[in-house]
Amino acid sequence: MDATVTKGKVKESFFKKIAEKDLFKMLNEMGDSDERIIKFQKSRLLKSVIATIPFLLFAIFFNKMFVFASIGLGIFVWSNEYKRIVKFYKNFLFEKQLVFSKFTRMLIPYLLQSDATMYSVFNRILTRLEDGHVKHCLERLIIEMNEKPNSDEPFKKFARDASGTDSAILFMTTLYDYQQNTFDHSIINELGQLASEELFEAVDEIKDFKLKKFAMFPTKLTMASFIITIGYAAAMLTDAFVNIKF
Template identity: 25%
Template sequence: MKETMQEGLTRSKHNLWDWLAEDDLYNMMQRMGASLVDCRRTQKKRLLVSVVFGALSGFLGYLLNLPIFIYAAPIVPLIVWQVLYRMTRTDFVWYQFRMEYLFGRFMQDVLPRLEMNASTLLKSCRELFEGMAPDDVLKEPLNQFLIGLRDEPESEAPFTHFVKETCASDEAYTFMHTLYDYQQSSNDPEILYQLSRQNQAMILDGQKEISRRKLRRLMLFPTITTLLIMIPELAICATPLTQLAHLLKL
């Protein structure tokens, strides 16, 4: 069976759930820790929920004599299918934002240790690791980073792997590449100053992103409230119009 690779997950062209998935769905779910089996299971639940909502719309239309619900029954599953996809995208955006925040915390913790103690990167990260709580999300990626620094001191692979396991943003890649240069250049203070500037820029960008997302939610609230009010009103208005249409036919 021929299969294609997409963003680290093996997707089969002959699998229905893989074929129905949007181009970036599996990639987002994988970044959030899901396996291929989890992705396909989610697709099955997604289809089931969509069909149930469509059947519920038709049943309510028949039970309450609301033809608009009956006519909407074939469309409702498509809408629910897209809504669930949008929800996954929203979850991924917030997951990515959270990981960027955690990576920013890593930068804020490791830079002062390098500046004040003039210690090596390995020693600074080890001190940071030992001070972390057992359930800290960054603890396992940082442990793998420490192992890479010890086993491959001349390689950039531990730095790129740490970014992939945490933030995976362009800014994070730039920061870790500069941190690699700092390690290889015998702790050059000029590179350390550059790292501090990158850290400040990422913090500022994070604050702007928080403000932008809060503003977007406030702007969407009146629109969502209006739609929720209009939907039952439209359903109520549809009933007398349908009855009038039947009378005119008679």
């Protein structure tokens, strides 16, 4: 039993060592456990190995130079899986920031109501937020507020997890100050200003995101036509080679 556990730990350590330095951090932040990440690493390695097989066969039966092509393709498949995760992570951060901006904009009108308390406001916003990471963070914040009523740490933790920006941390610490000084309406005005700044930053991110997608469109068209050209050229070369051989 101990030998099996030790063997499993050695395998887990191996897949952690061959991972990029930020891979586990990104996937953990997106909600994946270490066990799921290890499974992803195993699948990733298997895909890379399978990709090398055709060129290894060419190297065995035709030309040993295909070994280099085999290695190159394996490295390409391995790195491409990492790039795919990076793309997902950037989209995750983008969506997370949008939802946090929505949270800050909804918060101000609720706080201006005469009978509003922080718990009631958070619970009302909770019903309006879409299911996802930020909503889960808000649920955890409500629980931790009960456990640590006189600490601003739950507010800071929510800001780090739900957004991660300095402006989000400033917003939530200001919100904590408002909770401690309920009748200070100047704090609500400050919160409104911070929420507006968050909204403008989110709008700029949306604009940049869409511009980047549009900028890549001509490149994708060019690459698609290039693939067709390469395929046609390969077919012509193969036909010429067969004719010369016979």
